[in-house]
Amino acid sequence: MERAWISGKPTPLDAAIAEAAKLIGASTRILIAGLGTDIAGARAAISLAQRTGATIDHMNSESVLRNLDVMRSSGVMMTTATECHVRADTLLLAGPLRGTARDQLLQNVIGSEQAKNRDRRRIIWLCPGRDLLTFADTVGATPIGRKQEDLPGLLATLRADVAGRPAGKSCVSLKRLRQVSAFLKQSRFGTAVWSSAELDPVVIEMLCGLVGDLNATTRFSGLPLAPEDNAIGVLHVCSWMTGLPMRTSFARGVSQHDPWLFDSSRLVTSGEVDCVVWISAYRSEPPPWRRPPPMIALTAPGTAFVTPAHVHITVGCPGIDHFGVHHFAATGTLAAFAATQPSETISVAEAITRIAAATPEPGGRSC
């Protein structure tokens, strides 16, 4: 099986690595994006970024930053899927849960037999979206409101009612609203569950505010479901290596974080970068851009590119081809996974380490 290509032509791995190093050495505004990789891969990528003055972003930064926006501007209460699984007597789902969020809900929060039988857990689902009403019924959730657009108004009135303030009009009757708030207050340990891929930060902030308010008299916490591609793991590596989340640039010698300025899509479409390193080891996910600058792609096998990468190397999947440490949504922690089908396919960490070793030091550049 071919594993490396230069301009679409199969090539030995060593040649691809040398070509990637040449491209990085010749570029001055590098973007390392995608970042769908394990902890070792993220460490290698961030080290390379620090050395070359590059910018780093993750393909699911948007979801990560929505929760982070709320956290770094207000108070939040959180729990883990494991704790929710064993303790929560009430689940308050908010807004649509699709894709990985839906899988996590089923697997980690309500899906297992133990959880089903454990107690008389009640599930309320605020505005799941019309297309999820059947699914809500399947998981035994009582929908309150339907359309996703109604969620901000519903949350606002619910929060007001819980706090004993006059509640305005929402998509449900005042009687129904009162029932819900009374029910939430009667929970012993409730957990609000949401997917930030679906919700605006303002809505997340209202939900977290509601959770905080409920703790005036009872216990309630929040469970943001994790985005894919080890986004949370990469977030933590960013934190310990740079002190900041993704969408951070090292171009000025210090770490600088700006969710708009260092958004990879903005950087590419505005032509502010001259080289992209795209990483997606968990899925064959191509970058979403039509006309990126010269690109080095480290991706899972079978990735179909919109625009072919200048250098393309197939990498192994952490926990399958090679051991990997990544965020484990079931527990909310970093966990190590041995290879289930060990293979010779190169890991992201090794590929980047080899590219970095072959990249000339930037000493020749003038400031």
Added chain:
Amino acid sequence: MLTRISGGHVIDPANQRDGRGDVWIRDDRIIDSPNEEADVTFDAAGKIVMAGAIDVHSHIAGWNVDTARLLLPEYQSAAAPRPSERKGWSALETGHLYATMGFTTVVEPAVAPHYALHAHLELADTPIIDKATLAVLGNDDYLLRLLHDNESEAAFEDYVAWILEMSRSLGIKVVNAGGVAAFKDNVRAFSFDDVVPAFGLSSRRIVKALQRAVSSLGVPHPLHVHCNNLGLAGNFETALTTIAAAEELPLHLAHLQFYGYGKEGDRKFSSAAAQLAEAVNRTANVTVDVGQVMFGPTVTISLDVLRQFNARTQARPKKWLILDGDTNGVGIVPYNYRRSDFYNAVQWAVGLELFLLINDPWRVFFTTDHPNGAPFTSYPEIFALLMSRDLRANWMSELPAEAMAVTTLPSITREYSLHEIAVMTRAAPAKLLGLTDRGHLGPGAVADIAVYDDLTDRVRMFRAAALVFKDGDLVVRDGHVTRYRWGRALAVAPARDRAIDRRMKDYYAERYGLSDEFVKVPVYALSRPEPFVFVPCR
């Protein structure tokens, strides 16, 4: 490679050295003076030579610290109006800043077992220094079940030993024993003899069981206790009760300053440091670290979820995070200690009183509970305050007089000597942690050495060591890191009945529907050669 540090004032309390002399290094170890020419000689005339310092309690890594960074991007240098040379608040900076102050071993004391791998990955990226973690037990479901079901001491010890090995920890800490678990059942205040509703267990019972297990397993570091009622007026009584409960076995009380508060005075808040110091002085098997407060903005990171929940309303800036975790949880609350604030000024004084009123420097340890009382970068100022009553008087003159009036600090004349500083930050912590290979300059010790210019300005002296050696490598010169290297983590692995492994596998499957693999810290995951060093149990 043979290195000689010649003619310095060598202060090595563990080996009764306090005078001019040489220190010799062969490769990574200290040796007796050989009959050979050194390959390299460093002239230390006029300088102070000590072993590398050891910090027994500093929150430097793991989920909690990472999340605190993410909560507070404004604490990064890049967010400052004019970005400085500093690289930000990162693992790299942690190792760098500790090393430049002459610290070579640091204990991260708050790792809930499920978060151990995370902490070790970050510690592996923290350069130069060696480190260790303490695993936090006492609010975890399995332990509370064991006690509730009156399982045997052997079963309890097997569990503690299993946790120590899985999480690669050097010891066990307990945080508000039972209080964090009780908070999940909506309990809002929890003292030493209060009972966790779901288990019918008091804090006392949990602390005593852990203290006995740690001792019986031969773990060198005694149980490390974060008491109940942290930060509350009148809580010195909780600390006194806990000290009395130590009975005949060793016990370490963390950040005692935060328990040094009485209810005297107009504001019903006063220093009770004198009573606490007296209790520590007469209880030889109890050790304490201080958790000194210094003024300025910081962030409190604590596994005492109950306390942090109650403190969230005092957050400055107004944001915070509370995690109800499965083995423990955490609360992160930014805070600004202000000179003009009565309560903060009392807290500052309580810490110094404890340092100065506890007679035995072998039993009082130097910490700020970083970053909870102050960042570890404030250590040089605290050394200076301990060593000069005039400096303390200067500081006190700028603090609220009514605050100083409810403390004994103005009347204390004691000044620490360099020898006492060396005991408190080198010899004693090594003894407390069971690390015979460091904290001293005797033959066979790891060549972790700090050389300071003997300046009257103690702040400048301790801020930037003249020379620092780690494992015999010169890593700092004139306060600047000259060489990066990777340290290792120190851990214990007491013997256990392997039947516990099966029980834990079954427990995780039954309770969470998960394999227990996620609790483990495999060596291969850390991507460093020999990331761990094992410290023998007694």
